[in-house]
Amino acid sequence: EQTKNVFLESATFHPTWIRKTARRFGLNTDASFRYERGLDPNQTVEVMKRAALLIQEVAGGTITGAIQDIYPVPAAPYRVELTYGKVNTLIGKVIPVETVKSILESLEMKIVSETAEGLVIDVPVYRIDVQRDVDVIEDILRIYGYNNVEFSDNVKSNLSYQTPTDRSYKLQNLISEQLCGCGFNEILNNSLTRSAYYDNLSTYPVSHCVMLMNPLSADLNCMRQTLLFGGLESVEHNAKRKNGNIRFFEFGNCYDYNVDHKKEGETLAEFSEDYRLGLWVSGSRVDNSWAHPDEKSSVYELKAYVENILVRLGVNLQKVIFGNLANDIYSAGLSITTSSGRQLGTMGIVSPKLCKEMDIDTDVYYAELSWTLLMKEVKKSKVTFSEISKFPAVKRDLALLLDKTVQFAEIEKIATDSERKLLKDVALFDVYEGKNLPAGKKSYAVSFYLQDEGKTLNDKQIDAIMKKIQTNLEQKLGAQLR
Structure with a gap:
């Protein structure tokens, strides 16, 4: 209540600096909310004059002293090059040149130069959000009216492929x-x-x-x-x-x-x-x-x-x-x-x-x-189909005495490598560890399924394949038949 003299200052600050500082210190103020979105630095004097007039009108103050404006590098308008071709392509309709120029002038965008292909314009500093040609085109469409752009009778499409x-x-x-x-x-x-x-x-x-x-x-x-x-x-x-x-x-x-x-x-x-x-x-x-x-x-x-x-x-x-x-x-x-x-x-x-x-x-x-x-x-894997074989599969079992460290996967791999064409499956149906077995040993009971897609297998072929599998298991894993 004792205040008699008021000094007014009006300033604007760089939006990036204000936002970074506000986030760093966790300060969300009214000032940070406004400054980080960008303000027109050319309006500081007018804003200060308006504040002084309001004080004079509301509180009965008297304006004394001259205005001092410290503005070393005045902000220049945003220079934008606009081509009619891009306007029509982006909007999807050919808008008359005079209509485009009229809309730009109504938005206080100054036309600096003009050619048959397009315009060079200066966008006012207060339009912080309009600094590119696409921003200007968006403004043109907004004023022209989205509802005035008709749907074309042509359907434009392209071939797509699975990525x-x-x-x-x-x-x-x-x-x-x-x-x-x-x-x-x-x-x-x-x-x-x-x-x-x-x-x-x-x-x-x-x-x-x-x-x-x-x-x-x-x-x-x-x-x-x-x-x-x-x-x-x-x-x-x-x-x-x-x-x-x-x-x-x-x-x-x-x-x-x-x-x-x-x-x-x-x-x-x-x-x-x-x-x-x-x-x-x-x-x-x-x-x-x-x-x-x-x-x-x-x-x-x-x-x-x-x-x-x-x-x-x-x-x-x-x-x-x-x-x-x-x-x-x-x-x-x-x-x-x-x-x-x-x-x-x-x-x-x-x-x-x-x-x-x-x-x-x-x-x-x-x-x-x-x-x-x-x-x-699985990039190159393809699903293939074949007829169910008319000829029966043959099953042969082996009871193998092996070291405890041997895994079934090793047996399966050796058997598959031994006979790739006729061996269709290898299955483990019993594991035994306990008395009557040497120390450090275990017993695997394994089934081998053999099948020929073109004929019935005979005993001679089956015995030859099983002998080959058995020999490889003995040599590579030290397996013994029980």
């Missing part, structure tokens, strides 16, 4: 439907995760995390290297709410930073992105059913889901090797590799240490497949 992205999306939907039919639920987790999950891990070291420069919290401070931890969070959330029989799957990107891949002149050389499919199985496969006794889930059940996915995509299982995998993610794991050495993914029993850290007290079975590599693997 790798289209094919990937189609197969993704196919696999999603297959998994949902098996009782799975799809989950969708945040690509941002905690870097603490990767502490002390050698499979996914924390040094390979893509870190955020300004994370919202410590729980969302890096990009995920694997889908595993997001799924474990979902498993833990459901298990604590009496939903422990879990079948989850997720499609998502995973990110990796490797300083060894850094190249001069390539900003993103050390960063990589991979699209993956994750599967989580936990709890019981059958629970409280009148038709079936209760049955716990197992890693073999998960392996069946993985094999079904590969078969549905068209991957030849005879060229896929499930090999032993030892890392700090799985207590027991398998690597899924093609015969050419391409690793399609991994699967196994999640380490009890990780489950304990996530507060999960049941076994969790997890598989992670590289969808990117799977799409490359």
Whole structure:
């Protein structure tokens, strides 16, 4: 109430600087709201005069002193070159030249020069949003009227073709439907995760995390290297709410930073992105059913889901090797590799240490497949059809004594390599470990299915093939017939 003298200042500031500063300090003020959107610097004197007149009118003040305007580099109008051809092409209608010029003049855009092809115009400084020719064309159409542009009688079209992205999306939907039919639920987790999950891990070291420069919290401070931890969070959330029989799957990107891949002149050389499919199985496969006794889930059940996915995509299982995998993610794991050495993914029993850290007290079975590599693997695969053979298949069984370290996949590969044409399938139907066997040994009972598409096999052919398979198993795996 004691104020008698008022000094008025009117200024404008660079919108980029104001926005950056407001975001840096978290200050959302009325001034930042207006300045960051851009204001006309040529209006500062008029605005100040208007404020002084309002004070004089409302409060009865007296205007004294001269106006001082410090404006070293006056803002120039935005110079825009406009061609009639682009106007007509973008709008979709030929607008008369005089109409275009009339609209521009009504919008206070000054025509600097004119040719038969177009115009050069100056846009007023206060039109912050109009600095390109397309912005001017949008203004012309707005004034001309969207409803005045008629639909053409001509239908313009072009031939389209299926891209790798289209094919990937189609197969993704196919696999999603297959998994949902098996009782799975799809989950969708945040690509941002905690870097603490990767502490002390050698499979996914924390040094390979893509870190955020300004994370919202410590729980969302890096990009995920694997889908595993997001799924474990979902498993833990459901298990604590009496939903422990879990079948989850997720499609998502995973990110990796490797300083060894850094190249001069390539900003993103050390960063990589991979699209993956994750599967989580936990709890019981059958629970409280009148038709079936209760049955716990197992890693073999998960392996069946993985094999079904590969078969549905068209991957030849005879060229896929499930090999032993030892890392700090799985207590027991398998690597899924093609015969050419391409690793399609991994699967196994999640380490009890990780489950304990996530507060999960049941076994969790997890598989992670590289969808990117799977799409490359099935890119050239074609579905072929053939008639059902009129000639019967022949089954022969072998009981093999082997070292405990030998896997069935090795037997299958050796048998397939021994007879590629007539051997149709190899199946394991019994495993025995116990008394009456030498120490460190186990017994595999394996069935071999032979079939010729053109004739009935005779005993001589069958015996020759089985002898060849048996000899190769003895030589390469040290197998003995029981």
